[in-house]
Structure formats: structure tokens, C-alpha cells
Amino acid sequence: MATVVSRTVIPGFGLTLGFSVFYLSLLFLLPVAGLLIFTLQMSWADFWQAISHPQVVASYKLSFLASFAGATINAVFGSLTAWVLVRYRFPGKKVVDALVDLPFALPTAVAGIALVTLYSTTGWVGQYLQIWNIRIAYSEIGVIIALTYIGLPFVVRTVQPVLADFEKELEEASASLGASRWTTVRRVILPALLPALLTGYALAFARALGEYGSVIFISGNLPYRTEITPLLIVAKAEQYDYQGAAAIGVVMLVAAFLLLLLINGLQWWTNKRNGGAA
């Protein structure tokens, strides 16, 4: 049998562990258990019907693909932003640094309304895109933009501290050994950043998957086309179909958990490959 052992000289292991378990159970496990209990009351056929309806399946596709797209965009441009914030000095840097956190603080409904004001066919930006027949609001692109917006801080804030601690000497050593700039980025900087980048990516992805408030304003909520899964869950609950809502919730939960597990596995693997530096 595995035994739990305290690896610190500070006492209070039992107390803190007990409290953590209690706290997590109360805050996290209880709602999840409720979700499972609701679905356990359903027959397998009902459950399958609720989660495999074509309209629901279309929403999974949109939710997962748009979340991936949003997280990927954030991984690229979030890293870039982190790089600029750490490596360069420019006027207004503190302000930009603070602005990065804004998507955390701004109510997501406000973000959604602001985005739709910009991108709808009569909006400031949207009316010009309309000329080239590009529709952003009320299309899949709108969903991706909203999900990118709310996920931005995650990548920046996870990559930033790692970059700040990164030793410049390594880059200089790489350069003096004859590596090209691109090789230095690829072989020296990126591997060191990868674990943090993956964490940020996973967080941004998870956040996007659960996002509701900002998306419903910009997506147009057209069935089979621009309905995200959380919207369908709310719609089911509004119809007093708590079981159907819980069933779709469970699918989201399991899928998200598996994907996060995968990303964590990837992170562990890159760590190991880099000689277990972290």
C-alpha cells in the first residue's frame, strides 16, 4: 500500500492535507458528483440520444475546433507579446503589461457586446470587411475571435516569467558556437519555453471551451452552424431538461479532461526530453 509522507520540516501535514481535500470536495467534487448523479438517472438510450443529436454534435465540433483555433492563435501571439514585454523597453510598457490582464477582469458579456459592435455588418470594422464579403460577427470566425480574446492572458502570463528567468548567456553561447538566429530560437529558446507554453495553451483551451458570455453575443447562435455546446446546455436547462443538460455537460467534462491529460502528458514528455530541468 502506498503511504503518504510529508516531505517538509514544517508540521501540520495532516491538517493541511485534510483541509485541502475537504475544500476541493466541497467546491469542486460536489458539483461534479451532482452532474454525474443527474446523468445516472438516465437510461443508456436516453443518454446516447441526448449527446448524439446532430445539432449537439455540430456544436461539439464548433466548440472544440474554435477553442483549439483560439488557443493556437494565443500560443503564437501570446508568446510574442510575452517576448516583447520581457525583452524590450518602450514607453507605456507598464500599461501594456496591465492591459494583458483585462480580459480576466472585464465581464465576458461586455467583451462580447464590444466585439459585436466592432465586427457586425454595421460595426466600425465590420462595415469595411462587408465590402469584401467577409463576415465576422454571426459566423464561426466571430466565435474564434471571442475565444481568442478571453484566452489571451493565459499564454502571456505563463510564458512571461520563464522568459524573464531565461539566461541570455545561453543565447550568446549558441550564437558564438555558430548557430543561426533561427536555430537558436528553435533549439535553445523554444525547448525551454515549451512546458510553460503548453500550460498556457491548455489553460487558454480549457477557458475557451467553457466560455459562454462573450460568445453568445457574437456567434448569432444559428443551430447546426454557430451554436456552441454551452449554449445548448443552457437551452436544455431552460426547457427543464436537466438530465439532457447534464448529459452534454458530462461529455464536455470527460472530453476536456482527456484533452488536458493529453496536454499534461505532452508537457511531462518535453520536460523529460529536456533532461528534467523543471
Next chain:
Amino acid sequence: MKISTVVKHLTLGTVLAVSSFIATANTTILNVSYDPTREFYREYNQLFSKHWQAQGNAAPTVRQSHGGSGSQARSVIDGLDADVVTLALAYDIDALHNNGNLIPADWQSRLDKNSSPYTSTIVLLVRKGNPKNIKNWDDLVRPDVEVITPNPKTSGGARWNYLAAWGYALKEYGSEEKAYEFIEKLFKNVPVLDSGARGATNTFVQRGIGDVFIAWENEAILSVEQLGKGQFDIVVPSVSILAEPPVTVVDKNVDRKGTRKVAEAYLQHLYSDEAQHLAAKHYYRPSNPAIASQYASAFPKVNLFTIDEVFGGWTKAQQTHFNDGGVFDKVLASINKNR
């Protein structure tokens, strides 16, 4: 001051505070309503307060809560302490009986006029000057017209919209199949499906999306008079549905809180002359015919059918059209297939 006096004062103070708390608790009621009634009930509460005090009672406190009709009903089922509910449609109030048995099944016969002190109907709101020349429901299925309406699955108002259009097509073209085709064509013209009525109003009024907005008459008049003065016209269709937003006391809550008397008086007074005038002022049609006739010019004459006549009541309409696997789901699926 001696300590005992201080204690005495404190005790007295506490007793007074507690007793006044109990007194107010008994005359504090919560009215859980839907979105567009906010302004009406704010004024009505003052009216009722005067009336209630004139009868020798302590001043009542009425709190209001507003939101989408369906989600408001769900909140009450989940434990929101509503003394009275004043929602957009009977089906949402039926839910209080079906889930948790908060009210008796025959709640709607407890007050006059199907428990609907004010009514409304569904009209068409178009842009100023009516550039797309929209005259009636038929124009909504033209391929060059974009229609704004919320999702009937989540919005009570949208269910009225859908049923009004269905009832029109049924009358005009004579068969359920034709009505189905009509609805399918109509929803093909919907570019944005908001989840609630206020969201759809914003899409049409603020974002400028769509050529025609299917709306509650009171929301439409509000848009014309206040939200976008001079930007919109109202088109009254030849046929529409009589929308009855009903009210009821939530028995389980008032009996537990001891507020039945004031809650019942609160709803009863909605039928009084002054409240009927107030409803008209907020663009609801008074259910009292004598008072309604005084506002004949404000509310154009429409050939109205009721949900009972055409659909056999809310429960049936809900099951046939809006439940999962119902007609509306089929409409969505076939629109998707033919896209």
C-alpha cells in the same frame, strides 16, 4: 448611565428592531417577472402601495426581479422566494406546478381573463419608411428579407412569434403541411437567433441587422417611441395571436412566509381601473374592455386568435412544436440539410 439601563435600552432596541423586521417581512413581497415589464411594475408598485395603505395596512415593500421568462420560472422552481410570478406565457407558470408542485394545476382559473390582467399581441417592426415594403406575414418568407426573432427554444416571446406565424399560415393556406413549409422558409431568413427577446431587440435596433423584427406589441411601441425614435415603423399583420402574459400567487411560498393576503391583493389590484390605465400607458392592452376601448387609437384592431383555439393550449403547443424532437427541431434540421 447605569449598565442595567444600557442593557434595558439595548434589549428594547433589539425587540423593536426584530418586531419591525417581522412586520416588514410580512409585507415584503417579491414579484418575479419577465424582461419588458420592468418599467410597468416599477410604477404599479407605487400605485399598489398607496391602495394597500389606504385600506389601513402597513406600507408594503415590493421587490422585482426580471429576466427571460423561462429562466425566471426555473429560478423559482430552484428556490427563488417569489410571492407572485408575472411571466410571459402560461407554459412557464405551468412548469411551477409540474416541477415541485408550487401551485395547483388549476391556477389559471383563479383570476379573471385567464389570469391575464393585460394582454399583448405580436406585430412586425420594420425600418423607417418600410424600405422592403413589408405588409404582412407573407413578406417574411420572401428570399430578400432578413427576419430577426429570438430562439423559441429559449425565449417565451419567440414562442408567441412562432405560433402567430404558424396560425397565420394555417388560416391562409389551410393545412399543417403548408404551415410547416411557411415556418421553414421564415426561419431560413433568420441570420441571428438570440436567446432572449431583449437580445433580439438589440440586434435589430442597435446593430441594425435584419429588415423586420417580430416583436411583442409593447416592445415594438417602446422601440418606436423611445429606443430609436423616428427610426422604425410598426406593421400590423392581418392576423396575429392574442398573447396573454399571466400572473399567479406562488402558494407554497406565500403560505410559508405568511404573505398570501398581500400577494393576492397585489394581483387583484392589477384589474383595477387605475392599474388598467397604467398598463395601457406601458403599451400593454388592458383586459378590461371598457378601458381598452379608450385606447383604441393606440392599439390597432387586429384579427386575433387564441392559443387555445388554434393549438389546443400551451401544454400541447409546447409538446408538438418546441420540445426536443418537435416540429421546430425538424424545421431546423431540414434548413440545415438544404443549406
